[in-house]
Amino acid sequence: MYSPIKITETTHYIGVNDRRKPLFENQIPLPYGVSYNSYIVEDERTALIDTVDVCYFDVFLRKIDAVLGNRPLDYLIINHMEPDHSGSIRLIRERYPDIQIVGNAKTFDMIRGYFGITDNLLEVKDGDTLSLGRQTLQFILTPMVHWPETMMTYNPFDGTLFSGDAFGSFGTPDGGILDSSINTDRFWSEMRRYYANIVGKYGVPVQSALNKLKSVKINTICSTHGAVWVEQKEKVIDLYDKLSRYEPLEQGAVIAYGSMYGHTEEMAEAIAEGISAGGVKNVVLYDVSKTDSSFILSDIFKYSAVVIGSPTYMNEIMPAVETLLHKIEIRGIKNRIFAAFGSCTWAGVAPKRILPVAENLKWNIIGAVEEKQALKAEKYAEFFELGQNIAKQIS
Numbered sequence: 299m300y301s302p303i304k305i306t307e308t309t310h311y312i313g314v315n316d317r318r319k320p321l322f323e324n325q326i327p328l329p330y331g332v333s334y335n336s337y338i339v340e341d342e343r344t345a346l347i348d349t350v351d352v353c354y355f356d357v358f359l360r361k362i363d364a365v366l367g368n369r370p371l372d373y374l375i376i377n378h379m380e381p382d383h384s385g386s387i388r389l390i391r392e393r394y395p396d397i398q399i400v401g402n403a404k405t406f407d408m409i410r411g412y413f414g415i416t417d418n419l420l421e422v423k424d425g426d427t428l429s430l431g432r433q434t435l436q437f438i439l440t441p442m443v444h445w446p447e448t449m450m451t452y453n454p455f456d457g458t459l460f461s462g463d464a465f466g467s468f469g470t471p472d473g474g475i476l477d478s479s480i481n482t483d484r485f486w487s488e489m490r491r492y493y494a495n496i497v498g499k500y501g502v503p504v505q506s507a508l509n510k511l512k513s514v515k516i517n518t519i520c521s522t523h524g525a526v527w528v529e530q531k532e533k534v535i536d537l538y539d540k541l542s543r544y545e546p547l548e549q550g551a552v553i554a555y556g557s558m559y560g561h562t563e564e565m566a567e568a569i570a571e572g573i574s575a576g577g578v579k580n581v582v583l584y585d586v587s588k589t590d591s592s593f594i595l596s597d598i599f600k601y602s603a604v605v606i607g608s609p610t611y612m613n614e615i616m617p618a619v620e621t622l623l624h625k626i627e628i629r630g631i632k633n634r635i636f637a638a639f640g641s642c643t644w645a646g647v648a649p650k651r652i653l654p655v656a657e658n659l660k661w662n663i664i665g666a667v668e669e670k671q672a673l674k675a676e677k678y679a680e681f682f683e684l685g686q687n688i689a690k691q692i693s
């Protein structure tokens with residue numbers, strides 16, 4: 299039995315919670331799960347907005363039935379084709395053979411490729427509308443938030459924005475879906491982690507989308523992941539605005555290091571002590587071999603300074619550090635204070651391998667320190683001083 303949640307007079311939530319999948323996109327940990335949000339807008343004609351991961355089709359169908367009973371579904375609006383949302387399209391089409399699928403030209407290229415569906419498609423362009431009766435939906439194309447075909451659907455009748463991945467977060471909304479009916483505390487860090495890892499490369503397209511949205515009055519944000527935002531919608535938009543401008547949310551430093559036997563870790567601690575002695579309270583250390591990079595990236599989006607260290611390993615740096623650097627670089631994260639450090643036993647290359655990433659990103663490089671074998675007292679002072687110099691730039 300399901301009692302679907304009413305979002306507005308005409309909009310129903312029929313999404314599902316996934317607490318089973320360990321990794322989103324088979325790569326990003328989901329300690330608090332994830333939801334695949336889908337909605338039905340009722341009127342003289344009915345519209346389903348996005349579907350869910352195909353693994354949840356059975357429960358999804360029962361939720362649709364609970365809203366519609368024997369009423370037909372007239373439209374399936376596809377805001378985004380990534381399979382966490384598009385996975386049930388084929389089965390929806392089988393259940394509702396007359397349903398018209400609404401999307402843009404890029405959507406339909408993907409529908410053809412993924413599902414072989416080529417008929418009963420209604421192509422829309424930016425600004426086009428679709429009347430359901432009393433309500434007329436508007437389509438806002440927002441390419442690269444998160445794929446080229448992504449678009450949003452806006453309902454001026456009640457100010458509801460179906461935003462696709464934008465404004466989404468990891469974490470399941472448990473019990474309720476509206477931000478007014480659940481404790482949203484845990485969503486903020488999961489929203490940042492979601493942004494940093496899924497959308498973080500696309501800051502410019504997100505800014506373009508936010509500019510387009512300035513022309514519509516938003517009362518409710520219905521994303522494809524996480525809570526539905528009514529009371530805290532301004533906070534959500536503000537967070538996306540800051541993150542997509544790569545603006546640090548707080549002053550502080552993330553120190554991420556690889557360490558095989560603890561020597562590089564001691565150097566990381568020495569830098570942290572210097573930063574702390576400089577009056578900075580937000581200092582976070584991560585061992586890249588232990589902490590998944592999705593959490594480290596999330597804090598790199600949060601804080602103003604980044605410090606990366608590694609031992610020299612096979613005349614390179616540790617692979618996990620290299621992977622983290624690559625993830626930072628492809629996201630084009632801007633405007634960070636930076637320092638590098640490293641250790642070696644006979645020939646050191648770590649800072650030399652690390653610094654070019656910060657140079658390419660035009661970060662403010664404070665310095666680099668390297669120690670041979672164990673950390674000695676004289677060198678400790680250099681690491682500590684590097685930390686103090688970072689603190690001066692932070693404050």
Ligand code: FEO
Binds near residue numbers: 378463
């Ligand atoms: Fe939630 Fe880009 O899919």
